[in-house]
Amino acid sequence: MISxxxxxxxxxxxxxxxxxWAANRYPEDQETLPALIDQMLPQTQCxxxxxxxxxxxxxxxxxxxxxxxxxxxxxxLIKQLSDQLNRPVLxxxxxxxxxxxxxxxxxxxxxxxxxxxCIQACPVDAIIGAQQMTHTVLAxxxxxxxxCLPPCPVDCIDLISLDETVGTASLKPAPSESRQPCIRCxxxxxxxxxxxxxxxxxxxxxxxxxxxDWGLNDCIECRWCDRVCPADLPLTxxxxxxKEIERSKVTAKNEANxxxxxxxxxxxxxxxxxxxxxxxxxxxxANTLLTKIRVKQS
Amino acid sequence: MFDILAILxxxxxxxxxxxxxxxxLCPFVGASQRFVSALGLASxxxxxxxxxxxxxxxxxxxxxxxxSLSYLRIISFIVVIALLVQLMALVIRATQPxxxxxxxxxxxxxxxxxxxxxVVLITVRTPSxxxxxxxxxxxxxxxxxxxxxxxxxxxxxxxxxxxxxPFQGVAIHMVSxxxxxxxxxxxxxxxxxx
Numbered sequence: 001m002i003s004x005x006x007x008x009x010x011x012x013x014x015x016x017x018x019x020x021w022a023a024n025r026y027p028e029d030q031e032t033l034p035a036l037i038d039q040m041l042p043q044t045q046c047x048x049x050x051x052x053x054x055x056x057x058x059x060x061x062x063x064x065x066x067x068x069x070x071x072x073x074x075x076x077l078i079k080q081l082s083d084q085l086n087r088p089v090l091x092x093x094x095x096x097x098x099x100x101x102x103x104x105x106x107x108x109x110x111x112x113x114x115x116x117x118c119i120q121a122c123p124v125d126a127i128i129g130a131q132q133m134t135h136t137v138l139a140x141x142x143x144x145x146x147x148c149l150p151p152c153p154v155d156c157i158d159l160i161s162l163d164e165t166v167g168t169a170s171l172k173p174a175p176s177e178s179r180q181p182c183i184r185c186x187x188x189x190x191x192x193x194x195x196x197x198x199x200x201x202x203x204x205x206x207x208x209x210x211x212x213d214w215g216l217n218d219c220i221e222c223r224w225c226d227r228v229c230p231a232d233l234p235l236t237x238x239x240x241x242x243k244e245i246e247r248s249k250v251t252a253k254n255e256a257n258x259x260x261x262x263x264x265x266x267x268x269x270x271x272x273x274x275x276x277x278x279x280x281x282x283x284x285x286a287n288t289l290l291t292k293i294r295v296k297q298s
Numbered sequence: 299m300f301d302i303l304a305i306l307x308x309x310x311x312x313x314x315x316x317x318x319x320x321x322x323l324c325p326f327v328g329a330s331q332r333f334v335s336a337l338g339l340a341s342x343x344x345x346x347x348x349x350x351x352x353x354x355x356x357x358x359x360x361x362x363x364x365x366s367l368s369y370l371r372i373i374s375f376i377v378v379i380a381l382l383v384q385l386m387a388l389v390i391r392a393t394q395p396x397x398x399x400x401x402x403x404x405x406x407x408x409x410x411x412x413x414x415x416x417v418v419l420i421t422v423r424t425p426s427x428x429x430x431x432x433x434x435x436x437x438x439x440x441x442x443x444x445x446x447x448x449x450x451x452x453x454x455x456x457x458x459x460x461x462x463x464p465f466q467g468v469a470i471h472m473v474s475x476x477x478x479x480x481x482x483x484x485x486x487x488x489x490x491x492x
Contacts, residue, residue: 003365011357011374015381022385026392033395084396086335181460203458 034059040080042072042252043259045123046145048096053123053263061085068093072102072143083208103144103161109134111156118148118157124262125269141262182233188225194218198225198235205238211246219243302433309437312488315413316445317479322413326446327471329404336450338397339404342390344439346382347414351421351435353378358422375418376409383409413442449475 038058049069051057061067067081068090075092082089107118107127114132119125126142129135137157148157188198196215204210211217216239225235315321322343329339354375362368387405391398398405408414417438421431452474461470 004367004370007361007365007367007370008374008377011377015377018381019384019388022388026388036396083332086332203455206458 033062036084037061037081039256040073040077040084041070041256042077042143043256043263044072044143044145045259045263046072046143046147047123048072048145050096054260066090066093069096071096072145097146103159104139104142105137105144105146105148105157106139106160107135107137108156108158109136111154113154113156115153117151117153121147121151123147123266124259125266126262141259143259182229182231185230187228187230188235191224191228193222193224194220198229198239201239201242202233202235205242210242216242216246301430305430305433306437306440308488309434310441310444311482312485313438314441314445314482314485315417315438316442317482318486319416321416322411322442325404325407325411326442326449327475330446330450330453333447333450333454335397336446338394339408340443340446342386342405343408343411343414344436344443346379346386346408347417347439347442348432348435349382350375350379350414350418351438352428352432353382354418355422355426355428355431359428371419371422372415375415379414379418380409413438445478448478452478 034055035058038055041054041058043054045053047053048071049057051060057065057070061081067085067087068078069092070077071092078092079089081087105127112129112134114129114134116129116131116135118135119127119129123145124141124143126138127135127148128138144159146159149159182199182202184199184203186197186199189196192198194215196218201210201214201216201219204214207213219236219239221236221240223236226233229235313319316323316326325339325343330336357374357378358368358371362370362374383406386408387398390405417435421434426434449471453471456470456474465473
């Protein structure tokens, strides 16, 4: 009886000590998951999700906030997040503005009074101009976040929707199977001049990693597979669509990186301004300076 | 050398934990939606089960049996398994945050996974050496990993196919798991002792 109690107590004590050691050796990493989520977000810094920017929203998601509050990311982002985090796919939240299709701000320049209020509001420094000078929007850098609209005293900023051909093509659902489906007979494989496996590309057409796994980008669209396919599938057309989707993903990633760079540069500039302001002399400093001078004179 | 191979193959194929002994069915069905997360869970379970059989064997041979405390087996093995799982969870949380997020609920569930405790109890009951015990654990873990990964790959493929309406969802998964189990019945009778 005693030995049983001692054995169990000793075992538990040993386990406890081991766990305490491990918890110290491997502290919980607060950093990595938010950073990974942040990389998926579009970096528009538009705050439409209700958080101050993309990074705060990423941190909130890591803590369990809903994943459907990012209008610029849209359904593609929700799907990506749900895949990565194993959470259910939700429709875009109803209380955030829906900004699809993509839009950019444009300043009606004759009406602009040069107040610089919109410049301060822009999270990615996409508006240029100076006091008493007409401002203008850099269309390439603008994210269409609408943050410049409320501060404008003369309502001279309009949002113009961009006619986005690539974006709409990439949102097209996977080609439907109206014909005889692929039975993976492999007839296409020996005919591919690039040594690809068109039937595997077709099978994994909605996979995230199809480009790396099956060499999608090596396809030269020669239409050999179309010709030999006994099921008469429009393989080349499907691969062309898939490549377009891949390309738009890469473009979106590059755009997000560029926006993040602009946002970080702005943050850096603001904090530098702030620190310069702190060192500027205030009214209290003036008094001490005056007394010092008086002491010197007397 | 032949013995080791025989034990390993017998644990992976002939006495496969999932389809022959019907242990560990909850993660088999619950964590096989995506191949990547199945891979994470399979390797976590493999690690835990191999270490747990080794540690439990030592505990049983050098502490419980000399003190004739065999009736403490279940409770002390559960302590050992829970400890190993907690260690795993700590390490994964610190080094692989995405896998931790995906497997979040399943890692603590390895603690109560009937497969781990079942394999450990079966292993220590048959007299063997530490190496044999650990190889049995490794083989069982590999067998579980094989089934979990095969099932996950199958489910990923099924998600691309058009399934007839009455079979959609759980039904087709049950059917395919059943067919996989039938295939493993082909190994019944292959003796591990020869």
